Amino acid sequence: MANFNVRYGVSLRKRFLAVGADKRKRYKCDLCGKVAVKRVMNGIWHCRHCDSTFAGGAYTFHTTAGETVSRLLNR
Ligand SMILES: [Zn+2]
Structure with a gap:
């Protein structure tokens, strides 16, 4: 579980940097x-x-982030 949390944090940060532009x-x-x-x-x-x-989306008009959130909530 700890490993998963670490990996998830990294991917979130990458996504944030990617959409920030x-x-x-x-x-x-x-x-x-x-x-x-x-x-x-x-x-x-x-x-x-x-x-x-x-x-x-919060940072992009046609976003994949919203879909990601939906998938996370559906878990
Ligand atoms: Zn228009």
């Missing part, structure tokens, strides 16, 4: 197709083109 990027809007979606706060994304607000 993405949080300032703009993402393609699902509705209007323009690359105008920016993060306004954790998990909240806003398209400047069509004025839509989305609930997404």
